Amino acid sequence: MGDTEKLRRITMTPAALRVLAAAARLFYERGIHAVGVDLIAAEAGVTKKTLYDxxxxxxxxxxxxxxxxxxxxRTFLAQRLGAxxxxxLARVLAVFDASRAWSAENSLKGCSMVNAxxxxxxxxxPAYPIITGQKEWMLGLFTHLAGDISPEGAGxxxxxLMLLHEGALVAHGLNVFPDPIAHAREQAQALLAATGDTTVKQ
Structure with a gap:
């Protein structure tokens, strides 16, 4: 997030961590607007007063x-890129591989940022900069990686690449056809191969 330093964040106590865990599950499964603080507090095993405190x-x-x-x-992706x-070419494809692995484990209903x-x-x-910030960061990452392949056409x-990636995340959440992220990866590989980078075959 480009504006992370401007966001107000709280110090996580054990009770706050329970609230966050319950809220995260409920928000992702049911939607943010559909989930009230009463349900979050009940699921976390805390009082509403504790939640608001x-x-x-x-x-x-x-x-x-x-x-x-x-x-x-970001931590998950950094680890995948590091390895x-x-x-x-391999580094770009590693982003798609990371998204495929992350989505299978954490995002069966699609990208949490898109859903939010x-x-x-x-x-x-106050959460809006987080949503848009992640996508801006991803565009910056793809542009940076593309610059190593085609400096003059990086933008x-x-x-x-960003459109392929984000479209695949949406298709994954909709479950219209199987394994859309793998399909997007194939299209990205074909696109990059056409630029002349064929040093790594995947």
Whole structure:
């Protein structure tokens, strides 16, 4: 998130961690607007007073939920990129592989940021910068990786890779056809091979 330092975050006590775990599960499974603080408190085994003492508002719980998802995804992706083959083509494909693995384990109903944006479209909402910030960061990552393949066309190539990636995440959540992220990976590989980078075959 480009504006991480501007976000208000809270210190996590054991009770706050229970609230966050319950809220994260409920928000992802049922939707942010559909879940109230009464249900979150009940699922976390805390009182509403404790919930408000720790977070102050439901909006802050949403901030913590999305910020935590974003941080965990970035750490997961960094580990996958760190372990990938250093060739430019392999590093781009490693992003798709990471998304496929992450989605299978953490995002059966699709990208949490895309889902959240369907409910939070007001830029004044404190969680909005987290949602858009992650996608801006992903575009920056794809553009950077594309620059190692085609420096003069990095911007265009990065946007194309981003569209393949994000479209696959949406298709994964909709479950319209099987394994859309693998399909997007194949299309990305074909696109990158056409630029002349064939140093690593996947």
């Amino acid at each position: 720790r977070f102050g508002s439901k909006e802050q719980i949403v901030v913590e939920y999305l910020a935590d998802r974003d941080e965990r995804w 990938s083959h250093p060739a430019p 944006h369907a409910e939070i479209s007001d830029p004044s909402h 265009h190539l990065g946007r194309t």
